[in-house]
Amino acid sequence: NAGVTQTPKFRVLKTGQSMTLLCAQDMNHEYMYWYRQDPGMGLRLIHYSVGEGTTAKGEVPDGYNVSRLKKQNFLLGLESAAPSQTSVYFCASSSTGLNTEAFFGQGTRLTVV
């Protein structure tokens, strides 16, 4: 069982470039989340999804878009990357039961120069 897999693991972008981060889970989870980790700021929620075809904004959604066309995949897009988006991005998923834990991917380190 792979669990939650993020692609790519590392990426360097130039300011203004676009890219998509892929999160794939094989646990049939309904909930999926995208977080960013910055020094001293813990994990901040960017966007999340409570099921296939649904998305919602989190704490820091500006500059990002997401799509959940298939239940197992949650895509995070940066249309025009900015240096402020340099961060480590984590994806997580969980089942519908609100008392069940979330499982995290291994993270994607993105640098925007």
Place this chain on the structure above:
Amino acid sequence: ILNVEQSPQSLHVQEGDSTNFTCSFPSSNFYALHWYRWETAKSPEALFVMTLNGDEKKKGRISATLNTKEGYSYLYIKGSQPEDSATYLCAPHTGKLIFGQGTTLQVKP
């Protein structure tokens, strides 16, 4: 935006010391309280998920309590070991998971 406060922000203890951290959150619209352990260069892993007021969970030397009426949870580590060094995150589930900033624990041998 949900305000989740964790204290202290960081903690340095000697091996064998017992310690505890606090997680405070708004008590309305609350479904469950999650605790995660996050080691450097790894991904967060779940410790506990608690839902009921007065709930207590235990895993080895680590335990947690929950007070949903006043909106706080405590995490206790008994007899800290160097391998307990990590960042401990809490997150109330209100239909989405919002994390606090975490408490970073360093245990010196």
